[in-house]
Amino acid sequence: MYEIIFYFFAAVTIGSAGVVVFSRNIVYSAFALFFTFFGVAGIYVLLNADFLAVTQLLIYVGGILVLILFGVMLTTNTVSVDIKAKSLNTLPAVSVVAALAGLLAGMIWTTDWFMSKNMSEITAQTTSKEIGSALITTHLLPFEVASVVLLVAIVGAAMMARRESVKTQISNSK
Amino acid sequence: MTALTTYFNDIYRSVSSTMTGMRITFKQMISPTVTIQYPHVKMKMPDRVRNRLFMNFDDCIGCELCAKACPVDCIDIEVMKAPPTESLGETSTGQKKRIYVTKFDIDIAKCCYCGLCVYPCPTECLKMTDVYEFSEYDRSNLIYNFGTMSPSEVETAKIKVKQYDEEQTAKKAAAAAQAAAAKAAAAAVPPTAAPVQNAPPQSLDSTPTQQ
Amino acid sequence: MIETLEKPKTSTGKTLRTEEMIVNMGPQHPSTHGVLRLEVVLDGEIVTDVIPHLGYLHRCFEKHCEHMTSYQQVIPYVDRMDYVASMTNEMAYVVAAEKLLKIEVCDRVHYIRIIMAELQRIASHLIAIGTFGIDMGAFTPFLYYFRDREKILELFEMTCGARLLYNYMWIGGLSHDIPPQFVEKTKEFIVGFKKTLQEVNDLLNYNEIFIKRTANVGILPKDLAINYACSGPMLRGSGVNWDLRRDDPYTMYDKFEWDVIVGKGEMGTVGDVWDRNMVRQLEMWESLRIIEQAIATLPEGDVSKAIPKRIRPVPGDAYGRVEGPRGELGVYIIAEDSVTPYRIKARAPAFVNLSVITEISKGAMLADLVAIMGSIDIVLGEVDR
Amino acid sequence: MNELKLLLENPIVMSVLLAFVPIVFILVYALVTLYGEMKVAAHIQNRLAYMENGWHGTLQPFADILKLLQKEDIIPTAADKFLFSLAPYLVFVGTYASFAVLPFSSGFIGSNIDLGILYLVAASSLVVVGLLMSGWASNNKWSLFGSLRSAAQIVSYEIPGVLAILGVVMVLGTMNMQTMTQMQDGGIQNWLIFGGNFALGQKLALIPFMFILFVIYLLSSMAEVNRTPFDLPEAESELVQGYNTEYSGMKFAIFYLAEYANLFLVSAVVVILFFGGWTSPFGSFMGGPVWSAFWFIMKGMFFVFVNIWLRWTLPRLRVDQLMYVSWKVLTPFALFCIIAIGFIMVV
16 A cells, blocks of 8 residues: 555656656746655655655745746746747756766665565654754754854845845935 | 834734724624615605606697607607597596507617606606516517507508598698689789698608517 | 835846736726726836726717707716716706806705705715725725615605606706705714714724825825816815815805815825825715705705796807816806707816826836725716716 | 445545545535625625525525536636646645644544644645646736735745744644644633643743734734735735636636635634634533534634634735735744743743
8 A cells, every 4th residue: 555655656756857857838847846846745754754744845835836936937928828948958968967867876776775674564653853852962063054054045135135225215315 | 213113003003993993893793784685675765766657648649748858769759630520538637639649659778767758748647657677588578669559540540630631632722722713813824833731741651660 | 105126137237127017907807997998017016107098988978968959958968977976967067057048046956956966975975985995905894885875865866766867956946846854864864974984984094904005105296186187085185275166166155164175194195095085084074064054054945946948048158167076077068059059068077087097106006006096086987978 | 234344444444534524524614604704794794695595595605506516617718728727626635635634623633643733834835836826827917916926925924824833832842733732621721822731920921922923823824815904816906806817617616615724724723723722611511522523613613703804894905015014023023922932931
């Protein structure tokens, strides 16, 4: 049973990822990305990584995908449906992808995967507690660094967004 | 500092005005409704109400004043002057009828319910009633013909009028001829035929509409 | 309030190419109050240009009038011009025609006309504020106001038999005298209506969201309002103290004591949407004052004495104007030696007021455009005629 | 008979059956709310609403649904047919998935996972994609406007909403919705809005912040379900009908259903977070699984009613004001509350 569900999610992920890459319509690509994220979240659930799965949905679907869709919808001609994506720079792209694929394959091969004999042996247990305690004990520094970086990014974004209007106000007051 | 005051003041006013609004709407929710359940309950119409036109044909003397008063030409009347020998009866107000009304149609679909046709009527035979439910599936059903003369009656009336007209024409011609002869005899000038100015009534050859 | 942002610049200093979107608002759009079509050029949510397209409801009113068989027949047509304020339309025509024919009517006719016109002004303002509330997303005040408008319509029905298109004021008089129970019913209405007015004032006009939506939006400065020949609440909302009832008193408005309401910019700038709306709201109180005085001092007389049997004026022309709910409603009649008017021209206040929309809605947001349109209070029947 | 028993004992069959419980609830609830909203709106406006079908028009919702089912399903020629058809279902799935973690009673919860409330927040963010899809696929400028506004609104209001949830999670120390509810059991005084099940001093200190968080969550939940005063995505006076302008028939019905389901969902979350979920206000009196389902639904329906009441009272905000409320009012207040609650819980 779990295998069926796993293959279902795997098929959804890979199939929609194919649509993302090969679709000529950039909006279709963006929407297919939704199913990719969704499938990945499903696989996370099967791996008992419930916190990761939920976060995947929350951040990638609720945040990043919406941002992408906004970008696509606001920058392309929204009235007509035919928004085409062109294939550019085939050769460099293929080489970069090949290198990346090699890297990933090497990683998969060299990692010592934990394999369970029996899927039903794995009992549902939550990971949030472990993640929480790990974040504020052993991994405190990276966690804090990440939050500081994010804070800097937010402040910077606010500054950049604000500068224009400040300038306008100055020019208006002149 | 003022910015901060405005900020909190805005929040305070939003909350308080929302509360006021909710209080008012809640009070209205528990107060009785004003709806009238129309097909089951009907409002009492005032006496002066102007809805569907009604015409009492028995009282019509065919004066056509209503048709002239109508701003949208929804009243269609055809009349013939009856020979004075003919007795058409009297209206309820005691006025003598002298005109055949061969057709009296009101296209109520065109009517704008202004009531202007009611006032000029000398016999008060037109009035606006309080009937307001008269929708129809077919627009032609909204042409009300109030005329009570049947086609055969119209035919006989036409014949009578024609006969009378012919008699009158003949009489006139005879009179004219006589006069001319007398004139000719008096002035010894070749007589000229007097022009016959007796065109038939305009609606003589029209037929009543269906329905 | 709305600061137009500069377009973002690229590193080379050129502005990024952004496309403006043209949307057609109407003729079938819920907030165009009929069949107005606005061609709106949008930069994001900011309106950069508005082009009104008129004529979807044009019914050749003026041409029709030239083909009537009498001056009397024009009145049902005038009714249909501004169909939410028929009484004032009739009043404008009748004032013009009586000027042309030099008919003097008795005081009772004047008083009843004033009562009717003020009731009609209230009814019209009720619709204006109610639909404006709908434009702002508040549906409930509209129905509260409709509940009370219904009572005004009942008064009208009782008097002349019709609820919307009255054919009540005739040249030289009125079609009917007021029925005996009219005065009593009107007093009853006034008592109940004052409560509704206060209630909706709290519910809608002083709601913080409503204030935030309308204050400082669509500001129409004094000089612009005068230059565009705006009139009515539109003009008074901009702080111009001008009311034909006081400044060019027709019928007997000078006999009554009341105030001209002028926008003060209580919540923002003088001449914003909130001011225009508030002028309407407060004008209803003044109308109630006039009605109360008129009812208390209603003179006796025969309302149909001066009605001429047959109208055939000496050739000439006359311009009669009244302060309608939307502004100066003028009727200009040219008569030749005939029972038919040679030419009738109506100066429709809604048409003139609408012309200012392009000027005041530039730079506003799409939602503000709806607010501005609602505050102008157009009736397409009058704009297109 | 035996086969049936065996079939019922099969965990997969059982979970499929369990998955159908919320949809039955949603359908019944949607009919009730459809009727209720019309009636409440009508009585607020001094009207009567449905009166013809059945006693006081009680059969009218069925007639409405039948009408929607029978209607021709119109897909505009210029629309993107696939995405246009997919969008309403995606919106509904997003909402429906969240029902999995709602503790309907002490005896029933679809999935008693530890991350309940986080999952709920994540699942409801799926709705955004569906809304964007519907607006874009309709190939209508007003629809696109509506869906972009809707997405911007939901994404912004998620911040204060989640912060308010975070405040409660800090107090209770769990994200499991069943545990959250159980911690507020034992009578009305243990509900979080009245300070929760803590020592008196802590309790009194918590009450004001809990109240502020409650208001913040109520407002942001109203924004997330696109209700007045935050109904800009479907503002009929501006955008005709927003993202569902072009929809008709069954697809429109699905949107409608999703909207109502979402309305109950956020009301239920308000109840779980601040009003003790399925717990009886009288402690153990009127407790038990059946009574607790009753309390849960009643409390949920009360907040649905508050939503409806507010909808027919208030005008609508403007887009920039909407963002102002989210970012400059709700978010700072929520952050302030979180800091204060942190102090209270630590001290």
